[in-house]
Amino acid sequence: MSLKLLLSRLHPGWLPFWLAGIALCLSTGPVLAQEVGDFFSAPVIAARSAVLMNPVTGEILFAKEPRLRLPPASTTKVLTALVVLERLNLNARVLVSPQAASAPPSRIGLRAGEAALTQDLLYGLMLKSGNDAAETLAEAAGGSVPGFAELMNAKSWQIGARDSHFANPHGLPNEDHYSTAYDLALIFRQAMVHPLFAEIVRTRSAALRIESGQGLYGDWRMIPVVSHNRLLASYEGSRGGKTGFTIKARRCFVGEVDRGGVRLIVAILNSPNSSTLWQDARSLLDYGFARYGLALPPPVRPEPALIMAQRTPDISEAEPLTAVRYSLSASRQEAPVVSAKRKVRQTTTVVAAKPGSKPKLTPVMATKKPLLGNPVKIAAKSGKPASVKSVNVAARSGKAVPVNVVARSSKPAQTVAAKVDTKRTVTKVARAEPVSLLPRSKNAKRGG
Numbered sequence: 001m002s003l004k005l006l007l008s009r010l011h012p013g014w015l016p017f018w019l020a021g022i023a024l025c026l027s028t029g030p031v032l033a034q035e036v037g038d039f040f041s042a043p044v045i046a047a048r049s050a051v052l053m054n055p056v057t058g059e060i061l062f063a064k065e066p067r068l069r070l071p072p073a074s075t076t077k078v079l080t081a082l083v084v085l086e087r088l089n090l091n092a093r094v095l096v097s098p099q100a101a102s103a104p105p106s107r108i109g110l111r112a113g114e115a116a117l118t119q120d121l122l123y124g125l126m127l128k129s130g131n132d133a134a135e136t137l138a139e140a141a142g143g144s145v146p147g148f149a150e151l152m153n154a155k156s157w158q159i160g161a162r163d164s165h166f167a168n169p170h171g172l173p174n175e176d177h178y179s180t181a182y183d184l185a186l187i188f189r190q191a192m193v194h195p196l197f198a199e200i201v202r203t204r205s206a207a208l209r210i211e212s213g214q215g216l217y218g219d220w221r222m223i224p225v226v227s228h229n230r231l232l233a234s235y236e237g238s239r240g241g242k243t244g245f246t247i248k249a250r251r252c253f254v255g256e257v258d259r260g261g262v263r264l265i266v267a268i269l270n271s272p273n274s275s276t277l278w279q280d281a282r283s284l285l286d287y288g289f290a291r292y293g294l295a296l297p298p299p300v301r302p303e304p305a306l307i308m309a310q311r312t313p314d315i316s317e318a319e320p321l322t323a324v325r326y327s328l329s330a331s332r333q334e335a336p337v338v339s340a341k342r343k344v345r346q347t348t349t350v351v352a353a354k355p356g357s358k359p360k361l362t363p364v365m366a367t368k369k370p371l372l373g374n375p376v377k378i379a380a381k382s383g384k385p386a387s388v389k390s391v392n393v394a395a396r397s398g399k400a401v402p403v404n405v406v407a408r409s410s411k412p413a414q415t416v417a418a419k420v421d422t423k424r425t426v427t428k429v430a431r432a433e434p435v436s437l438l439p440r441s442k443n444a445k446r447g448g
Contacts, residue, residue: 043283047251048270051181052284055189055256055265061288066182067163070269073244073252074129075184076171080137081122081200082191083151087141090119090196093211100135104172107132108208108223119196120208126200126242128225134170145169156183159190173248185267188254192239201240201255204232230278231255235285239263251277257285260294 042062049070052062060066088094098112108130110116116124118140124133135145142148145168152166161183167174179187191197205226212219231238241255251271257264266284271277289295 043280043287045268045280045283046272046276047268047280049181050269050280050284051185051265051267052288053182053185053189053265053267054288055185055192055263060182061264061291062284063182067180068269069163069178069180071171071173071177071246071249072164072179072184072269073171073246073249075242075244075252075254075267075269076166076169076177076179077125077129077134078184078191078242078254079152079156079166079187080134080148080169081126081197082187082194083148083155084118084122084137084141085191085194085197086155087151088118088137090117090122092118092140094118094121094136094140096132096136097139100132100139103131103135103170106130108225110136110210111212113212115211116208120210122196123200123203123206124208124223124225126197127203127206127227129228129243130225131170131172134168138169156187159186161186171244171246171249173246179269181267181269184254184269185265188242188256188265188267192256198239201227201229201242202232202238203227203240229253229255231257231281234278235282253277253281255281259289260292262289262292262294264288 045064047064049065049068050062051060051064051066053060093115094117096110096112096114096116101110101112101114106129108124108128110130110132116136118137121133121137124130125137138145138148142151148169149167152169153164156164156166156179161179164179164183164187165176166179167177171177192201205224208223208225210221210223212221228243229238229241231241235257237257237259239256239258241253244252249270251274252269253271254265254267257266264285266281266288268277268280268284271280286295
């Protein structure tokens with residue numbers, strides 16, 4: 001009835017617009033569906049078997065060969081810890097047998113006759129994956145390793161892991177020891193119900209107290225253990241997990257991540273290497289959280305910081321150095337010391353005249369090229385009126401070096417001339433002394 005009413009009220013002029021709208025929807029519908037499908041498309045992983053599960057609802061978000069029976073390696077220890085938590089007191093003191101102490105690697109380093117608390121052994125079991133800790137706990141909880149394996153199989157059947165069978169507590173190779181990615185996810189979900197297990201698997205490192213049981217008061221030592229779970233430090237919201245490796249099982253992992261109130265469990269078996277294992281785990285978790293709208297935004301690349309370039313000064317642009325002259329006190333009646341520095345472009349020779357007369361300045365043309373010799377110091381000391389002295393100075397470079405000479409005395413002074421000889425070496429001046437920059441008083445004593 002309503003359709004007939006709509007058609008009756010439809011204006012004939014609107015028909016082209018209706019047809020165009022329908023054609024547009026038909027053409028763009030597949031494109032939009034493809035975009036949505038690409039956004040939530042399942043990741044491609046290298047592992048042989050994998051499962052991504054929501055532990056709250058039990059929904060399987062991703063599955064690749066979920067029921068394939070494969071060796072689980074050390075991920076077996078999740079079920080070992082679960083059985084131990086239900087059957088042993090955490091503060092019970094457990095002895096280490098010779099058989100447990102000689103378990104194949106990896107080990108935490110237990111010795112026969114030592115003892116440790118159940119809680120400490122659980123940390124060594126889950127963090128460092130100690131096989132000696134696994135057998136020690138198995139013997140305490142089940143009486144023997146085969147007896148404990150029966151407890152493990154009963155527990156896995158109770159959980160719902162019907163495609164698994166366990167022959168030992170550590171996961172070392174055995175033909176009757178296998179599990180699936182789906183069963184492993186179920187076992188880990190059940191283990192995370194225990195608060196202590198959840199606390200252990202999210203711990204990165206710990207120190208175990210091991211008692212020797214010898215001596216009057218009992219000796220003890222500390223053993224450090226570190227988790228092998230890389231997601232704890234590299235993936236946001238990681239709540240812990242367990243790794244596994246043997247040559248036959250290759251790389252395995254089971255763990256849980258919580259983000260925005262959504263928890264996901266990932267179980268991976270038979271990954272080719274360590275790199276592909278962690279890449280598969282991140283890809284599956286990213287895919288799962290994206291389906292709940294909790295995907296992390298892409299990282300923002302920081303803008304490069306501006307670096308101020310420092311301009312290296314050009315030596316040719318430096319200002320030329322000029323000659324610096326210092327003279328001593330008139331009371332000491334010592335000749336002045338003249339120092340000539342490099343790059344002197346223009347010099348002036350000063351001749352001291354008699355008192356009452358104005359000194360005359362004789363300009364000397366400077367050489368065009370910069371000077372290459374070291375500064376030359378000339379000092380003359382005399383208590384008598386200065387006489388004309390000839391000083392020969394040779395420059396190392398073989399070129400003439402202009403020198404300023406000033407004679408200063410309380411008595412009438414005569415002209416002091418300086419000659420430059422490029423062929424002879426520098427003549428040592430007798431009793432040359434360092435020049436003081438500050439004038440001394442008349443009563444000042446000379447001191448070293």
